Amino acid sequence: MSVETLKFDVATIGGGPGATPGAEVLARHNKHVAIIEQGDGLGGTCLFEGCIPSKIFLETAHRIRLMQAGSQFGIVNPTYQGVDLPILRDRKRQILDIRVHGAQTACDRLGITVIKGQADFVDPHHLVVRTANEPDLLVEAEYILAAPGSSSRPLAIPGADSVGVWSSAEALQLSDIPESLCIIGGGYIGVELATLYHALGSRVHILEMAPRLLLTEDPIVAQHLMSAWTQAASPVVVETGVNISHIDEINGQWQVHYTGSQHQEVLLEVDRVLVAVGRVPNTQGLSWAKAGITLGSRGEVPVNEYYQTIVPHVYAPGDANGQMMLAHAATRQSQIAAQHILGVQTFATTMTVPHVIFSHPEIAAVGADSRALAEHPNWKLTTWPYRQDARALIVGDASGFAQIIWDEDTHQIKGLQIIGDGAGELVDELTDVIAHGGTLETVVETIHPHPTMNEVVSELVAAAWEEAQNATGTPH
Ligand code: NAI
Numbered sequence: 001m002s003v004e005t006l007k008f009d010v011a012t013i014g015g016g017p018g019a020t021p022g023a024e025v026l027a028r029h030n031k032h033v034a035i036i037e038q039g040d041g042l043g044g045t046c047l048f049e050g051c052i053p054s055k056i057f058l059e060t061a062h063r064i065r066l067m068q069a070g071s072q073f074g075i076v077n078p079t080y081q082g083v084d085l086p087i088l089r090d091r092k093r094q095i096l097d098i099r100v101h102g103a104q105t106a107c108d109r110l111g112i113t114v115i116k117g118q119a120d121f122v123d124p125h126h127l128v129v130r131t132a133n134e135p136d137l138l139v140e141a142e143y144i145l146a147a148p149g150s151s152s153r154p155l156a157i158p159g160a161d162s163v164g165v166w167s168s169a170e171a172l173q174l175s176d177i178p179e180s181l182c183i184i185g186g187g188y189i190g191v192e193l194a195t196l197y198h199a200l201g202s203r204v205h206i207l208e209m210a211p212r213l214l215l216t217e218d219p220i221v222a223q224h225l226m227s228a229w230t231q232a233a234s235p236v237v238v239e240t241g242v243n244i245s246h247i248d249e250i251n252g253q254w255q256v257h258y259t260g261s262q263h264q265e266v267l268l269e270v271d272r273v274l275v276a277v278g279r280v281p282n283t284q285g286l287s288w289a290k291a292g293i294t295l296g297s298r299g300e301v302p303v304n305e306y307y308q309t310i311v312p313h314v315y316a317p318g319d320a321n322g323q324m325m326l327a328h329a330a331t332r333q334s335q336i337a338a339q340h341i342l343g344v345q346t347f348a349t350t351m352t353v354p355h356v357i358f359s360h361p362e363i364a365a366v367g368a369d370s371r372a373l374a375e376h377p378n379w380k381l382t383t384w385p386y387r388q389d390a391r392a393l394i395v396g397d398a399s400g401f402a403q404i405i406w407d408e409d410t411h412q413i414k415g416l417q418i419i420g421d422g423a424g425e426l427v428d429e430l431t432d433v434i435a436h437g438g439t440l441e442t443v444v445e446t447i448h449p450h451p452t453m454n455e456v457v458s459e460l461v462a463a464a465w466e467e468a469q470n471a472t473g474t475p476h
Contacts, residue, residue, distance in 0.1 A: 003128075003138045006113075008034045010341065011127055011141035013119045013286070016044015017327045018147030018318020020103060022334035027110035029342050034139060035112055036119040036129055041100035042107070045149050045319075046327040048096065049169035054192055056092045057174060058358050061199030065360065069396060083200060089174055115139070121291040124311055143313045143341050146301065147334065148286060150319035153278040155184060159247030165254075166274040168193060178202050178271035182256050184244060186213040188357050189276035191225070194236050195359045205237045205268060207258060212240055214357070218369035218417045220403070225419065228361055228399065242266075247273055281320045298322050306340040307333045315341070329353050352435035356424035361400055364427035367415030367434045368405045378408045382467060384460035386420045390451040397421040402460045404430070411439040411468055413461070422453045429457040440465040 010026050012019035015037030027033045039048065046052060060083060070078025107114050117129035117137065127144070129137040152167040154160070168189045177200045183190045186208030194204045206213070214222040229236040241261030248255045256268040281300045288295055292311045296302050300322030303309055307317040317333035319325045332353075339346035354366035370381050386392035386400035400420015406413050416430045433442050443461040448454050 003136055005138040005140055006034065006115075007140045008032050008113070009141065010034070010143045010145065011036060011119075011139050012145040012147060013127065014044065014147040014149055014318070015039070015042035015103075015114065016147060016149050016318065017046050017330040018044070018149065018316075018320065018334050019145050020107075020334070021331045022145050022147075022315075022317060022338035023112055024106065024110055025335050025338035026341065027107075027112045031342075033110075033112045034115055034141070035107065036115045036117060036127065036139065038116070038118040042103035042114065043096070043099055044327075045151075046330075047099055049172055051327050052096065052099065053092050053172040054168075054196070055358055056095055057088065057172065057196050058192065060088060061196050061360070064199045072396060083177075085174055085177070092174075118285075120285070121287045124291045124314065144291075144315070145334065145337055146286070146291075146309075146314060146316045146320065147318040147330070148282040148320050150279040150325055151282050152275070153280045155244075155275045155277050157244055157246055159249070160184075160275055162247065162249060164249060164272075165247065166272060168274070168276055171197075171274050180205070180270040181272045181274060182207060182254070182268055182270040183274045183276060184256075185276040185278070186210070186238060186240070187215070187276060187278065190274075191357055191359045193274060193276065198234075198236050199360070202272075203234070203237075205270065206239070207242045207244060207256065207268075208238065208240045209242060209244075210240060213238060214363075217357070217363065217365065218371065218403075220370055221363055221365070221417050221419050224401070225359060225361065225363065279319065279325050281322050283320055296322065306346070307337040308340060324353060326353065326355055352431060354427045354431045356427065358424065361397070361419050362421065362423040363417075363419045364423035365415070365417040366427050366431050367413075369415050369417055370403070370405065372405060372414065376407075379405055379414060380408050380464070380467065381405055382460060382464035384456060384463055386456060388459060389453065389456045391453045392421065392456060394451065395421050395453070400456075402426070402456050404460055404464055406440060406464050406468075408468065408471065411441060411465075412437055413440060413443070416457070418456070420456075426453055426457055429454055430461075440468060 009031040011034045012023050015035045020042055023033045023035050067078050067080045117131040119127045119129050122128050127139045171193050181197050181202045181204050183194055183206045186206045198204045212222055242258045244258040246257050254270050254273045258266050260266050283299050293309050301316035301320050303316050303321045307315045309316050315337035317337045318330035336346045357363040373379050383403040387398040397420050402418040405415040413434050418426050440461055444465045448458040
């Protein structure tokens with residue numbers, strides 16, 4: 001029996017943030033585009049088991065903390081009595097449905113064909129699409145955007161793959177709220193899910209192999225998070241420098257065996273274990289060699305600055321190239337790849353990708369951080385505390401701070417880090433400035449509304465500018 005062949009200008013492998021934004025750009029330029037997605041709807045890990053579900057639940061966590069702090073705001077006898085998990089799960093489902101419907105409508109409007117099934121390379125221009133119940137399809141495409149995403153890195157210790165040990169995706173099913181939860185890994189996911197389950201009432205214990213939490217973040221910021229957690233009435237316990245040997249389950253209780261930083265042997269007993277030790281490119285199930293592509297040592301797809309692989313008509317934007325596992329980075333990479341296919345001008349934005357960790361306190365950063373000072377003697381660090389900001393006091397966060405890195409010679413702003421309420425929104429105050437080589441003066445010459453949290457950033461830059469004036473002895 002012959003296999004039906006469908007012909008397109010461009011086909012994508014995957015329907016997440018690495019694929020769909022590029023597909024939309026191409027369709028708007030009259031390309032005949034197919035998105036091939038194996039899951040139930042467009043959105044990828046971000047929508048179904050990553051950014052969006054975690055932030056839906058973290059919004060509830062935020063509101064719990066607001067209620068618990070109610071008396072500080074003059075509210076008489078505020079009482080928090082727990083969460084209704086079915087309502088919370090239903091709220092998630094409704095939001096996901098709206099997003100899935102929106103993505104499908106956009107594709108319909110642009111004439112993009114969405115094919116449900118699992119794609120694989122047959123040769124550099126052909127993909128086979130397999131589905132559970134239908135015959136295989138063959139898709140022929142002039143260009144391919146291969147964006148299969150990433151998945152949780154397995155933890156290679158005995159017991160870590162036992163049924164009942166949670167991955168982040170399972171933790172975001174919110175099936176129950178364990179009384180005690182051990183999170184293995186103190187990276188982005190570990191820290192966000194610690195924030196969530198701590199707010200929901202779990203006793204949370206993070207076990208991190210490295211000497212500190214959030215190894216990729218500025219150490220000053222990571223230390224501030226550690227201090228905030230340690231000083232909380234019911235602290236999130238963090239142990240760093242641990243070496244976990246194995247995990248057992250005995251009568252529904254989980255036992256995590258590890259060597260602590262002082263070389264002591266420890267057995268931690270908890271109701272649940274969650275593994276969050278990184279993500280790996282989702283490249284294993286695809287026949288890259290048939291397309292002429294050789295994967296890198298981490299299983300990533302090697303790409304150039306346009307997210308083009310060694311095979312010029314195959315692009316790999318998103319997590320699969322292993323460069324930056326952030327949905328907004330994937331979106332931009334997807335658009336850059338599409339613009340490159342179209343031959344239109346594009347802008348590489350690699351150096352100025354902001355990121356947010358939705359912990360409590362919230363963390364956001366863009367550009368260089370304090371670790372860059374050692375290499376650049378003319379770069380300066382200036383810090384501004386939230387307690388100097390009227391709006392921060394009003395919302396009840398006097399402990400956060402923001403810091404910038406700036407060049408003493410050119411006054412260019414090189415980086416911004418914030419830890420505190422609203423950090424995720426505030427980081428954008430300087431993202432454009434940093435991306436376009438802007439200076440302290442660019443910000444100081446702009447009026448910012450009062451009283452807003454944005455003034456944390458504008459006052460910070462003004463403080464740096466004062467320092468710059470004092471250093472040169474310029475009157476101001
Ligand atoms: P991660 O790489 O940020 O952190 C993993 C942590 O696990 C590291 O600190 C590592 O030292 C630790 N670890 C590894 N093996 C261990 C072991 N055997 N015992 C104890 N600790 C161990 O990875 P994570 O948190 O899983 O997140 C994956 C990626 O997902 C992030 O890099 C980020 O790109 C993305 N993400 C982004 C978010 C956001 O933008 N808000 C939120 C969540 C994830």
